[in-house]
Amino acid sequence: MHAPVVxxxxxxxxxxxxxxxxxxxxxxxxxxISLLDLTTTLNSSLSGAEILDAALLIVMGQLPxxxxxxxxxxxxxxxxxxxxxxxxxxxxxxxxxxxxxxxEVIFRRQGACAEAFDAYGLDVLCPIFxxxxxxxxLGLGARADGHPFDDEEAAFLQSVAACAATPxxxxxxxxxxxxxNQRLSVKVFQLHNLFDVSRELTSSFDDEAIExxxxxxxMGHLMVSRCVLYRTADGRLGLAHxxxxxxxxxxxxxxEAEAQPVLERLRAPLSVAELPPGPVRERLASxxxxxVVPLSAGQNAEGFLAVxxxxxxxxxxxxxxxxxxxxxxxxxxxxxxxxxxxxxxxxQRRDREMQIAREIQQSLFPRxxxxxxxxxxxxxxHPCQEVGGDHYDVIPLEGGRxxxxxADVSGKGAPASILMASVHASLRALAGSSxxxxxxxxxNQFMLASTQENKYxxxxxxxxxxxxxxxxxxxxxxxxxxxVRVDGRSERLLAGGPALGLLAGADYESGEAVLEPGExxxxxxxxxxxxxxxxDREFGDEGVLRVLxxxxxxxxxxxxxxxxxxxxxxxxxxxxxxDLTALVLKAL
Amino acid sequence: MAELTVETRDVEGVTLLYPKGFINAHTxxxxxxxxxxxxxxxxxxxxxxxxxxxxxxxAGLGAIMGAIEEIRGNGGDLRLANLNETVxxxxxxxxxxxxxxxxxxxxEAITSFRRAEEAGS
Numbered sequence: 001m002h003a004p005v006v007x008x009x010x011x012x013x014x015x016x017x018x019x020x021x022x023x024x025x026x027x028x029x030x031x032x033i034s035l036l037d038l039t040t041t042l043n044s045s046l047s048g049a050e051i052l053d054a055a056l057l058i059v060m061g062q063l064p065x066x067x068x069x070x071x072x073x074x075x076x077x078x079x080x081x082x083x084x085x086x087x088x089x090x091x092x093x094x095x096x097x098x099x100x101x102x103x104e105v106i107f108r109r110q111g112a113c114a115e116a117f118d119a120y121g122l123d124v125l126c127p128i129f130x131x132x133x134x135x136x137x138l139g140l141g142a143r144a145d146g147h148p149f150d151d152e153e154a155a156f157l158q159s160v161a162a163c164a165a166t167p168x169x170x171x172x173x174x175x176x177x178x179x180x181n182q183r184l185s186v187k188v189f190q191l192h193n194l195f196d197v198s199r200e201l202t203s204s205f206d207d208e209a210i211e212x213x214x215x216x217x218x219m220g221h222l223m224v225s226r227c228v229l230y231r232t233a234d235g236r237l238g239l240a241h242x243x244x245x246x247x248x249x250x251x252x253x254x255x256e257a258e259a260q261p262v263l264e265r266l267r268a269p270l271s272v273a274e275l276p277p278g279p280v281r282e283r284l285a286s287x288x289x290x291x292v293v294p295l296s297a298g299q300n301a302e303g304f305l306a307v308x309x310x311x312x313x314x315x316x317x318x319x320x321x322x323x324x325x326x327x328x329x330x331x332x333x334x335x336x337x338x339x340x341x342x343x344x345x346x347x348q349r350r351d352r353e354m355q356i357a358r359e360i361q362q363s364l365f366p367r368x369x370x371x372x373x374x375x376x377x378x379x380x381x382h383p384c385q386e387v388g389g390d391h392y393d394v395i396p397l398e399g400g401r402x403x404x405x406x407a408d409v410s411g412k413g414a415p416a417s418i419l420m421a422s423v424h425a426s427l428r429a430l431a432g433s434s435x436x437x438x439x440x441x442x443x444n445q446f447m448l449a450s451t452q453e454n455k456y457x458x459x460x461x462x463x464x465x466x467x468x469x470x471x472x473x474x475x476x477x478x479x480x481x482x483x484v485r486v487d488g489r490s491e492r493l494l495a496g497g498p499a500l501g502l503l504a505g506a507d508y509e510s511g512e513a514v515l516e517p518g519e520x521x522x523x524x525x526x527x528x529x530x531x532x533x534x535x536d537r538e539f540g541d542e543g544v545l546r547v548l549x550x551x552x553x554x555x556x557x558x559x560x561x562x563x564x565x566x567x568x569x570x571x572x573x574x575x576x577x578x579d580l581t582a583l584v585l586k587a588l
Numbered sequence: 589m590a591e592l593t594v595e596t597r598d599v600e601g602v603t604l605l606y607p608k609g610f611i612n613a614h615t616x617x618x619x620x621x622x623x624x625x626x627x628x629x630x631x632x633x634x635x636x637x638x639x640x641x642x643x644x645x646x647a648g649l650g651a652i653m654g655a656i657e658e659i660r661g662n663g664g665d666l667r668l669a670n671l672n673e674t675v676x677x678x679x680x681x682x683x684x685x686x687x688x689x690x691x692x693x694x695x696e697a698i699t700s701f702r703r704a705e706e707a708g709s
Contacts, residue, residue: 224653
């Protein structure tokens, strides 16, 4: 410890005094002892703040002065009080000084640095230089013995400055190192947290869990006790998550007009005061929120996180803002992946529904066409990607007769296939029970009663008596079937009425045709006649007739195959956009 | 093995939480759940004994921050005891030690509540 060494010199001084040593010399010795005391103190193992404090006290004791302050120059050039005694109440913690020319002591009476002298009630300032650069200033108030400061004191103070410069600078460097180290530790902790959170976010599958995690992490890191998360949905900006804030205070969603100016402004974290004025800013401010961090995937923010002031009262640092922004980006990515996951689940659900619709549709087709003397029947329905509402049926009637039906329900998917199922059931129940025209009337009434307004069915229905070769048919708004005679002449079966389910009390008329051996009758749906070529030209009635004429000498199945092949060739690799359904009746 | 377990105990009206393991983004819900359970039961004097706590991430500190206004608003406090070096460093890095009272041992933390009561009565 330094006390014994100083003590020995002090004893020598005492002896010198007893022997009548001259006072100026005694004073000089005393100053040298103080400097020795100071130097040993400055080199001691005390902490930085304690060293500065001890140094100040040594100088104040030596002069003596009742008021003193040690200012240390900061990075911004201002001088901050690091140690002080007896300063007037309300003295500022920091002050700017005019540039200091050199290490010469400045007296109050010289007029320089008047602001500092006044603010702290000082009489003398002693700059402490380290290699041409001021690093600190020692200031003292009036001497307790009433003497003014003179050149002797100035010399002592300059000696003090020379001794103190290096230890003070070391202290500053140590301080700076500690600060850098602290910032580094915060960064490391931030990285740990971001890693921790991102791992958890990628395994989260609901919005609530993500929002909860992001808000707690942000609160813990920034040391805030309030955090809210707003997200836009359908144009409105609504509260998705709140902690430390009463939900009722923030409950109502903001309209698009209210939210838009704020979201456009939010490119980076902003303080609430920096937001454009309006209801969003007002409500955030009144709930004690201070910093707003955008949640943005691309250009525009789709919401934000807002946190309250730090509980410590310290301002948010650049690191805080960076951390919040990085966390917000991760949250957006996680929320987006949840949304995509939901979409894919939704798509799977639609696919399943479509699969069910297809199964219903397929189950309604007859397993095989009945054998009838003198005729051949072939039919097929070829589904496209989406399940449409095509249907055909062949129903044996009493007396060897046969009912033939081809229908097309409006719409697609499950609703269409369910409607088709009811048409199928009605046809099966009613076929042969009354003449075809009357039967169509009844089906129309049934459809009107049981379906929605915008749903309808086109139906071609015919009854064939193989004994007389006579076909009685009704065309309910369906694509007119084609009849091709042996000599190649053709005709369309048009007699009937409107599609089923459109007009209450619609009248249906029936038509007749007697099919001579070799004649072909083909009933299609519009998926075949409207099939488009890559140049967007329809296959049309002409296409159908061309195939029928070319293949009319062949059997029903061969004609049907030719039709389907021709349509597929017509549409090319793009395929059909609608179901392909056709029924071919061939008189032998 | 679970990453975090939190046992609780009541001593002289003080709720003690014993987190064991890591409080991170994954496990924070367990920890927060125990704090919220205490609050729901009207218990606002809480001591977190960190003896078994190996690490605490921001999410865990956030859980404490999120509850502290309610706790102090109801005349209670959340105090910490028995921190290991790692956890103490984290608290100091972020300045958490200035916002919360930290005790060397659980007993000291519990008696700190009692002393406040005696002083108040």
